Structure formats: structure tokens, C-alpha cells
Amino acid sequence: MDLVFSDLYGREHGSNKQVASKSCALSLVRQMYHLKVIEPYTGQTKKKEGDQIPPYNVAISPEVEQQLTSLLEALQIQVVSEPQDPAQPVSLIVNQKLEEFEDSRKSMEGIVSWSPPQQNWNPWTACNIDEGPLAFATMEQIGSDLLSGMEQQRKMDQGLQEMMRERGELPVHSYKEEILRTIHHSPVTLIRGATGCGKTTQAYPGLILRLGPCAELSIKIAAQLQVSAFSQE
Numbered sequence: 001m002d003l004v005f006s007d008l009y010g011r012e013h014g015s016n017k018q019v020a021s022k023s024c025a026l027s028l029v030r031q032m033y034h035l036k037v038i039e040p041y042t043g044q045t046k047k048k049e050g051d052q053i054p055p056y057n058v059a060i061s062p063e064v065e066q067q068l069t070s071l072l073e074a075l076q077i078q079v080v081s082e083p084q085d086p087a088q089p090v091s092l093i094v095n096q097k098l099e100e101f102e103d104s105r106k107s108m109e110g111i112v113s114w115s116p117p118q119q120n121w122n123p124w125t126a127c128n129i130d131e132g133p134l135a136f137a138t139m140e141q142i143g144s145d146l147l148s149g150m151e152q153q154r155k156m157d158q159g160l161q162e163m164m165r166e167r168g169e170l171p172v173h174s175y176k177e178e179i180l181r182t183i184h185h186s187p188v189t190l191i192r193g194a195t196g197c198g199k200t201t202q203a204y205p206g207l208i209l210r211l212g213p214c215a216e217l218s219i220k221i222a223a224q225l226q227v228s229a230f231s232q233e
Helices: 017-034 062-073 139-156 158-167 171-185 203-211
Strands: 013-014 229-232
Touching: 013 017, 139 158
Parallel strands: none
Antiparallel strands: 013 229
16 A cells, blocks of 8 residues: 555534544544545444344233223224234334324524614514504613613512522622623623523623613523534544
């Protein structure tokens, strides 16, 4: 076999670091095969042993057996008989059609186009607001209503007061002034933190609404999902 001196690079991604690392290693092996550095695999592949699992008996109480029998009779379902030859395959699918479920409402997939906050506009439906108080309210009025509604709820709702006292002990509360200062001087602010630090429950209702022109803010609260791992070798 001729020696080949070449730099090989693998760059893959996956749901976690282990998956990304294995995909990266497979990419390197594939490159080595095409460069004829390694030979094709000629061994036998490992077969699944799922079909070779021996059967085992399950003991159930007579009451449960009677309930199952009564249910099958009520639904007019015929029990599948055990074949004489255990080696022969048997289907457990029955032909009895049960009651149909109501058709679920089809949801239309699409993309919510982003737009800056503006009067008389619904960004979720990308159309004007023709009815209700928001159809004629100015941005200043919307922000004032949001702030006054929150302050009134703070004074009247004792459960909310207790909740706010507990949330005041969250780690994000110590970054209050820094968050407000960053939002004031930056067009875009990204708040990222560990689960349970208060970035959602505190940053939006507890801090940002007090800035004043809160109707001019576009806020996106993303779920704390696992970030895809990246591996490069």
C-alpha cells in the first residue's frame, strides 16, 4: 500500500459532544478510505438478537384476566390464537375498527417575520389591529398601561407579592442595574444564564417594564434547550 501524506480534517455537529465526536471520527475514517489508506471492512456484521429472545410466562390475577376478557367481548375483538408451530410468525393486529377520534385541528406551519415595535401592528399575524383599544393607542399609552397594570397587580395581589419576594433572592437580581444600563445603551441585549437564575421571571416583569417606554421593546424568551455540541479533530 502506498503511503499518503495528507492533512485530514473532520468537522461535525450533534445533539451532544459524544455524538459529534463519533460523527467526526466517522468522517475521518471515510476520508482515509477514499485515500486508500485503510482497506474496506470484510468481516461479518453483528446481527440483531431481538428475534432470538426466548418467551417467558407472565402471571396475572384471575380478576385482571376476567376484566380483559370482558373488555374484548364488549369491543367484539377476537383474540389471536397461538399458532401450532412456534416458528411461524403471527400477527397481533386485529381488524376491529374502534370509535374514531375527532379530527385534530390542523396547524399551519410558518415563520413569524420580525418587525420593530410600532403602533397598530400585530407582529404575530403580520397585520394591522383593527378592533379593540390597541387599534388607536399610541406607543406611550401602551407602555403606560402595561406599567400601571403591573404596579396595581403588585399592590393588590398578595400571592404575587410573596412570589416577588422569593424571586428577589435569585442571582439575576444582583445584576439589576447592569442589565438596565446595558439595555439603555445597546440596541440589542442578550441575557443568558443557568436554569433558575431568574433571567425570565425577573428580567422582563421586574426590571424592563420599569424603564418607561416598554412598548418599544421586542423581547424573545427562548426555552433552555440543550445547545448542539461541536467537535473538531
